[in-house]
Amino acid sequence: MKLSTPSGFATEVFLVEAPDRELLPEGPWTLVGDLRLREAWLAAGLPEPSHALWVSVPEEEKKLRTVIPWLEHWAGVPLHREATVVALGGGVLSDLAGLAAALYLRGVAWQVWPTTLLAMADAGLGGKTGADLAAGKNLVGAFHPPRRLVACTSFLGSLPPRHQENGRWELVKIALIQGELDWAAEMLQEGPVKIPWVERALAYKAAVVHRDPREAGERRLLNLGHTLGHALEAASGYGLLHGEAVGLGLLGSCLLAEDQGLKAFPPAFLGTMARRLAALAPLVPAWPACLPLLCRDKKARHVLGGGEEPATEIHCILPRPGEPAVQRVLAPQAWERPHARLMDLLDQEAARA
Numbered sequence: 001m002k003l004s005t006p007s008g009f010a011t012e013v014f015l016v017e018a019p020d021r022e023l024l025p026e027g028p029w030t031l032v033g034d035l036r037l038r039e040a041w042l043a044a045g046l047p048e049p050s051h052a053l054w055v056s057v058p059e060e061e062k063k064l065r066t067v068i069p070w071l072e073h074w075a076g077v078p079l080h081r082e083a084t085v086v087a088l089g090g091g092v093l094s095d096l097a098g099l100a101a102a103l104y105l106r107g108v109a110w111q112v113w114p115t116t117l118l119a120m121a122d123a124g125l126g127g128k129t130g131a132d133l134a135a136g137k138n139l140v141g142a143f144h145p146p147r148r149l150v151a152c153t154s155f156l157g158s159l160p161p162r163h164q165e166n167g168r169w170e171l172v173k174i175a176l177i178q179g180e181l182d183w184a185a186e187m188l189q190e191g192p193v194k195i196p197w198v199e200r201a202l203a204y205k206a207a208v209v210h211r212d213p214r215e216a217g218e219r220r221l222l223n224l225g226h227t228l229g230h231a232l233e234a235a236s237g238y239g240l241l242h243g244e245a246v247g248l249g250l251l252g253s254c255l256l257a258e259d260q261g262l263k264a265f266p267p268a269f270l271g272t273m274a275r276r277l278a279a280l281a282p283l284v285p286a287w288p289a290c291l292p293l294l295c296r297d298k299k300a301r302h303v304l305g306g307g308e309e310p311a312t313e314i315h316c317i318l319p320r321p322g323e324p325a326v327q328r329v330l331a332p333q334a335w336e337r338p339h340a341r342l343m344d345l346l347d348q349e350a351a352r353a
């Protein structure tokens with residue numbers, strides 16, 4: 001099924017059960033695929049270009065150095081300007097392959113075939129490509145939208161349960177941005193993730209990205225849960241998966257919003273979120289490990305105050321029950337209390353389990 005996207009949107013979006021070779025590029029193309037998916041790709045009868053790259057890239061290798069051999073390989077083939085790169089894999093692979101496509105010959109076309117729930121629901125759409133630097137997540141990258149996103153749900157069959165859960169949080173994020181508490185609560189129930197949720201999330205994200213492709217305003221809302229989330233993810237040494245860190249960041253954001261005087265979320269809703277996240281409690285880094293990472297957030301601004309040290313302000317997204325989330329610029333220290341309350345809530349739920 002082809003999803004309807006705003007007129008002129010850079011990416012065609014397909015959500016299908018089985019992979020369809022008709023959706024591959026018409027002209028010359030090459031593949032960068034996750035080695036784990038090779039068997040499934042070939043078993044589905046999909047073609048494998050002779051110069052395909054099958055790779056395994058863990059989150060901690062989402063680095064510029066990982067893409068240099070890919071670029072050298074393409075130059076050696078050689079791959080021409082009219083070629084399209086097909087990226088098959090999770091968000092790490094698609095962020096890097098999209099970045100490589102943006103860099104090679106100053107930009108060649110690419111398609112994304114996401115194979116994790118997180119990449120289907122979020123990472124594959126929106127044109128953000130990137131890699132991490134030692135100072136933090138996604139600090140280098142390019143806006144380079146894929147021509148086509150092909151989400152084949154049959155690929156999810158082999159995805160480990162932890163990664164199924166991981167993707168759920170980016171969906172909950174989309175509901176919370178819009179203040180859709182009932183939808184968020186439905187997605188927090190036990191049971192598998194439903195494809196119509198993915199469809200709904202993709203439609204919302206496409207509309208936001210179309211209105212604000214370069215994240216000058218409204219698109220920042222999509223960072224809900226990510227300010228604290230990125231800090232937790234990096235401080236945990238990537239022991240926390242991206243979506244898990246976003247889930248913790250979402251709960252932290254609900255608590256921060258309350259601290260900032262916004263309408264509080266119902267305790268039962270916060271309890272449900274905490275229950276789903278409680279098993280992660282041992283992986284959550286302590287506050288002193290998070291603070292320096294919050295100060296180095298990509299969206300941090302360093303402002304010269306009256307004192308000798310420049311003060312840091314970070315852009316925060318605050319969710320509200322029943323209403324769209326709002327944007328605020330706050331000191332990183334504003335997260336200290338929500339972080340402590342988050343830990344308490346997780347501990348309470350873990351003790352109850």
Ligand SMILES: NC(=O)c1ccc[n+]([C@@H]2O[C@H](COP(=O)([O-])OP(=O)(O)OC[C@H]3O[C@@H](n4cnc5c(N)ncnc54)[C@H](O)[C@@H]3O)[C@@H](O)[C@H]2O)c1
Binds near residue numbers: 115128
């Ligand atoms: N560009 C964006 O807008 C955006 C948005 C959200 C997240 N991201 C990025 O996405 C990354 C996280 O992506 P992720 O959660 O997909 O993790 P991932 O790419 O690391 O994939 C998770 C694991 O699952 C394996 N895998 C992938 N598909 C599989 C399948 N079908 N069956 C079995 N195993 C499979 C991978 O080899 C990997 O070990 C983070 O780096 C994050 O920054 C980017």
